[in-house]
Amino acid sequence: MSAVLTAEPTAEPLAAAAAAMAVELARVTVEVRGRGAGGAAVGAGVIWHPDGLILTNAHVAHRDVTVVLADGRACGARLVARDPRRDLAALVVDATGLPAAEIGDSGALRVGELVLAVGNPLGLVRALSAGLVHAVGPRAIHADLRLAPGNSGGPLADARGRVVGLNAMIVGGLAVAVPSREAQRFVREQLRG
Amino acid sequence: MEALLSLSNDLAGAVERAAPSIVAVHARRRLPSTGIHWRAGIVVTADHTVRMEDGITVEAADGRSRPAALVGRDPGSDLAVLRVADLDTAPAALGDDGALRVGHMVLALGYGPRASWGVISALGPRWRTWRGAEIDRLVRLDLVLYPGFSGGPLVDAAGRVVGLNTSGLARESRLALPVTTVARVTDELLRKGHVARAYLGIGMQPVRLPEPLRVGLGLPGDGGLIVVMVEPDGPAARAGLLLGDVLVALDGAPTGDLEDVQAQLGGERIGTTVTALVVRAGARTEVRITVGERPRRGAS
Numbered sequence: 001m002s003a004v005l006t007a008e009p010t011a012e013p014l015a016a017a018a019a020a021m022a023v024e025l026a027r028v029t030v031e032v033r034g035r036g037a038g039g040a041a042v043g044a045g046v047i048w049h050p051d052g053l054i055l056t057n058a059h060v061a062h063r064d065v066t067v068v069l070a071d072g073r074a075c076g077a078r079l080v081a082r083d084p085r086r087d088l089a090a091l092v093v094d095a096t097g098l099p100a101a102e103i104g105d106s107g108a109l110r111v112g113e114l115v116l117a118v119g120n121p122l123g124l125v126r127a128l129s130a131g132l133v134h135a136v137g138p139r140a141i142h143a144d145l146r147l148a149p150g151n152s153g154g155p156l157a158d159a160r161g162r163v164v165g166l167n168a169m170i171v172g173g174l175a176v177a178v179p180s181r182e183a184q185r186f187v188r189e190q191l192r193g
Numbered sequence: 194m195e196a197l198l199s200l201s202n203d204l205a206g207a208v209e210r211a212a213p214s215i216v217a218v219h220a221r222r223r224l225p226s227t228g229i230h231w232r233a234g235i236v237v238t239a240d241h242t243v244r245m246e247d248g249i250t251v252e253a254a255d256g257r258s259r260p261a262a263l264v265g266r267d268p269g270s271d272l273a274v275l276r277v278a279d280l281d282t283a284p285a286a287l288g289d290d291g292a293l294r295v296g297h298m299v300l301a302l303g304y305g306p307r308a309s310w311g312v313i314s315a316l317g318p319r320w321r322t323w324r325g326a327e328i329d330r331l332v333r334l335d336l337v338l339y340p341g342f343s344g345g346p347l348v349d350a351a352g353r354v355v356g357l358n359t360s361g362l363a364r365e366s367r368l369a370l371p372v373t374t375v376a377r378v379t380d381e382l383l384r385k386g387h388v389a390r391a392y393l394g395i396g397m398q399p400v401r402l403p404e405p406l407r408v409g410l411g412l413p414g415d416g417g418l419i420v421v422m423v424e425p426d427g428p429a430a431r432a433g434l435l436l437g438d439v440l441v442a443l444d445g446a447p448t449g450d451l452e453d454v455q456a457q458l459g460g461e462r463i464g465t466t467v468t469a470l471v472v473r474a475g476a477r478t479e480v481r482i483t484v485g486e487r488p489r490r491g492a493s
């Protein structure tokens with residue numbers, strides 16, 4: 001019998017697993033703020049590499065941004081690459097040993113799979129939303145999942161907690177994310193050597 | 194994390210099991226709607242998405258487009274039935290809408306396939322749509338029906354079809370026609386091409402009966418329905434029912450409001466006789482009416 005059909009016995013482990021996942025994802029998610037004290041939150045980002053590489057949306061990453069880590073540290077970030085067409089940008093902060101996200105394979109996603117998003121919608125910090133894969137294309141993942149503007153640049157993760165995309169847009173109520181494959185290609189192309 | 198992964202696999206598995214029976218129905222301009230391959234060669238969809246009678250095509254899960262013939266349609270329950278030759282993809286595996294519980298996880302699916310996730314938000318007893326069709330069970334959904342999702346399957350967590358989603362039956366909320374109703378209406382459409390509804394040919398309004406009149410005449414209830422319109426040459430007119438008569442019972446069952454009349458007049462009553470108890474000029478009168486069939490729009 002599947003987990004869903006026996007809702008009572010599995011409800012608790014399910015809730016616990018979702019809560020644990022929310023904590024894990026929050027650790028690899030950063031807030032992206034405008035520069036200066038009291039800069040407004042403009043979106044979110046994903047820690048891509050422990051040595052300070054952060055991926056976010058191009059429409060979030062302007063020249064002067066501050067990145068706030070899950071532990072509360074605020075770091076000035078350098079914009080090192082930006083591609084408005086794919087809506088991707090790379091930021092670098094001066095830090096090492098950051099909790100980097102585990103990257104999944106967006107090409108292996110199945111319609112109906114669970115996905116989780118973390119971001120800063122409506123001023124909430126590292127809020128979780130859950131939904132499922134609505135449709136998958138080469139350039140975009142469509143998810144049946146409620147997003148708000150502060151989710152931009154934040155992670156879309158699968159049920160294992162692996163990041164499969166960066167949330168970028170809301171279209172007709174659907175969340176639209178840049179697939180992790182696109183993001184990996186962007187990192188390879190832009191940050192070679 | 195195993196619990197999440199297991200749930201995720203179940204949901205994706207449910208989509209994969211249902212996907213072969215999902216079709217795109219091209220029966221209107223611009224956006225196609227979704228249909229369910231109900232049984233070999235028969236596709237059901239939401240009637241309000243069928244805007245043409247000829248030139249309909251159905252695109253099956255195998256990607257091939259095939260011509261479809263409109264077998265019948267029932268605007269009352271918002272169901273249309275199409276016949277598609279050479280549709281060799283697997284028909285839907287049906288579930289039991291009677292086993293649904295509030296809170297059950299369900300998926301609404303569109304052609305593609307595309308998925309929308311939610312829960313059964315409310316269940317209710319038998320109800321009647323604003324166009325007079327009887328639906329065996331109220332199934333209210335908490336999920337988003339994306340554009341093109343009308344006519345598509347509501348599936349349970351095991352991927353079995355438990356309903357047909359439509360935005361055509363209620364303005365505000367998302368409803369599904371339970372498979373019990375889809376099966377019943379589909380059978381009738383295949384047999385007759387339309388769903389027959391009983392018809393008396395009168396317009397009525399509820400009225401309260403004065404207590405002395407009710408007691409004096411020994412009437413069953415304290416309300417009745419005053420006849421405000423009689424269709425010329427309709428079943429009631431032929432039986433001699435008059436404007437101003439107050440209908441108080443049909444076959445002995447009190448008629449305090451219009452629902453009470455509709456409850457007495459299922460399609461199976463067509464051609465049979467009902468005895469109407471009416472108050473006319475302060476006295477009891479019985480009128481025997483032969484139930485007719487409601488004329489269809491566009492029918493000659």
